[in-house]
Amino acid sequence: MDLLKFVNEEYVARKEFPEFGAGDTITVYYKIKEGTKERTQFFRGVVLQRRGSGPTETFTIRKISGNVGVERIFPVNLPAIEKIEINKKGKVRRARIFYQRELTGKAARIKERRM
Numbered sequence: 001m002d003l004l005k006f007v008n009e010e011y012v013a014r015k016e017f018p019e020f021g022a023g024d025t026i027t028v029y030y031k032i033k034e035g036t037k038e039r040t041q042f043f044r045g046v047v048l049q050r051r052g053s054g055p056t057e058t059f060t061i062r063k064i065s066g067n068v069g070v071e072r073i074f075p076v077n078l079p080a081i082e083k084i085e086i087n088k089k090g091k092v093r094r095a096r097i098f099y100q101r102e103l104t105g106k107a108a109r110i111k112e113r114r115m
Helices: 003-011 098-102
Strands: 025-034 037-051 058-065 068-075 081-088
Touching: 037 068, 037 098
Parallel strands: none
Antiparallel strands: 025 037, 025 081, 037 058, 058 068
16 A cells, blocks of 8 residues: 555545535634634635645635635645535536636525535
């Protein structure tokens, strides 16, 4: 077995998060350190993509903040992530929905998938 694969399987801590994919609206709660203080902040937006596998897996979230699009990339194994909540399941046909970047307003809506 490959040494790198062995170390990743044995020593990298895995967190249990709900299953989500592109088009889903999620809220990520993560810890922020400011000097000696520590607080929890959340980032709510639409998942544009999930990429990678194992310990190097990441996901990209996009939200609109004051008429400006803000994207953030989170590693799945980031120790600062406390929890992930799924707000809505989106119905999209692609694994990477970068076309959302050009859309605004009603055109940027994603149909909701029934759970």
